[in-house]
Amino acid sequence: MTSTQPAPSPVRPPRSMLSIRPQARVPRTDAGLQPGDVISNPISGETFRFLRTADSTGGQLLELDCTVTPGGRVAVPLLHVHPKQSETFEVLEGSIRTVVGGIEATHGPGETVVIPAGVPHIWENASADRPLRFRVRLEPPGHWEALFATTFDLARRGETLPDGRVPLVPMAVNLHHSPEHFYLAGPPVWAQKILFAVLAGVGWLLGYRPGRRLETGTGGVLPSPGQATSSWTVTPCG
Template sequence: MLTEIKRGAKLRNAFNKETFVFSGPVDDPAVARFDVILEKGGSGGGNALLHIHPGADEHFAVKSGRIKIVVAGREQIVEAGGSAVVPRGEPHFFANAGDGAAELEIEFRPAQQQLRFFANFATLAAHRTEWFSSKGDPKFLGMALVLHTYRDHLYLAGPPIFLQKFIFALLAPVARLCGYRLAIEPLREERLLAPSPAE
């Protein structure tokens, strides 16, 4: 099992025509930053599902192409050079809205462990394809394990969060019994508080 993310690592999710580039600082408590390349027709992977981040604001900066971001039912198109912010707790999703590839930088503030969370899903999508549907959606037991382990990072919009927490807590041990494992474990609290080594 991986416990660290290599800076500069690239992981492609073939299901969703999405590549994550982990070019930002690793395990910085202030900001989680990574790039996403969405090929033509790229859906943003799990980001194409309406979801919320209850503990962090999400910042988008489009480097090339154009993306569609829908926040609380309001759609906006962000062109190259543009940016958008999704406040914590707002239901949203995004997708490529252009005729070619789109490249964007995503930041979460505060960082929580969003970098590890997304690196975990990207690694599993790249290496454990059997844990995903043909459309690239994570199978429910695997999703329950990840969302329970990385609590308060991402929830589906709609069902009450307390109910999702309860269900994921019940299903996470079942997922482990069925052979599901994380690719990247979260940091322990004491390592989060310790100063990170110089890059």
Template sequence: MILPGDSIENPVTGERFEFIHTAASTGGELLAFDFALRPGGKVPIPHVHPIQTERFEVISGCVRFRLGRRTFVAGAGEVVEAPPGVAHGFGNAGRGEARMRVEVRPALAMEDMFAEVVALAEAGKLTRRGLPRNPLTLASLARRYDQEAHAPLLTVGVQRLLLAPLVWLGSRVERKRLEHRAPNVLVHH
């Protein structure tokens, strides 16, 4: 569980999160964190939050945003808000580290999603772009956190439908992996 004051860093994408408020500390109302992005760092793909508003206040550096069909650069002191249902993505547009204060309302399980992706990165299971190498892992992650973020141009329902076979296959593969790891137990009657 992530607590206020905790920080995590994605070594693949260059994202660093320093948590100020978490879902647990705000009763689910707010997730707030300071966010740093190394030069050249960016979120892996544009995405949509179906019910969350994400607010970015640029503290230092320059951040290139894609918000809907618009692309623009925001600098220190500027605020960008991505309302629910609007596709967006962002990356560091400058030569130095970019820093932002990010607020997500409601929090949902967003910090858990960040932590899981960072764990995959630390285990070497992400591509250079920051996506899971294994399509079954990607499908499972996308399904588990589809209320937090989903692919642009798809609804949550369509994404679930498209991912269902991969999620099912992934759960079968995981079940078999766990069965093979379980020690053989002999039962004598």
């Protein structure tokens, strides 16, 4: 006679293992920027020195010092909104002119401007003969490091429009890749999303890719306005 052996019971992991859940991924920047790095835009007159990045804060915030030449202004000189990020300006030197939610104001050293997410705004250096320096905080940081790096690099290479705006097709590629970061204050957001999606497809066919990765040669500093080109190079993020 042949004896039949009972089927082995399935091996179950210990209860402690069943209760383990994967940890949430911490958002990371694809710009390769570190605290202390500096980038400059020769058209808008902005120079950013990064103090805290998405990586260094575990995806909580982006903090930087922004120095603006006399008469300088935001790199994209259009009334715009950030749907998901709140923005705070702390004026350190000079004066800044802002339009926030339709209200125009000028702020000096020691004053703070808080721009809640979704509120239309724009800013510029209020002085034509004095530089402006203010601290910027973006919460959460999203992909702003990569978007800043892309915009500044295109300006440095002479690939923006004369007023510093990124041409529509490469802008659409980046904004479609990083939705909920930047929209114009006028047209409906849903219409802008459709436009960005269509133009992003065209951009990919033309060879544009979203995001930029900065690779430093010596010193890790892009040239300030008026300086010669440095050893920084820019390659598309793969």
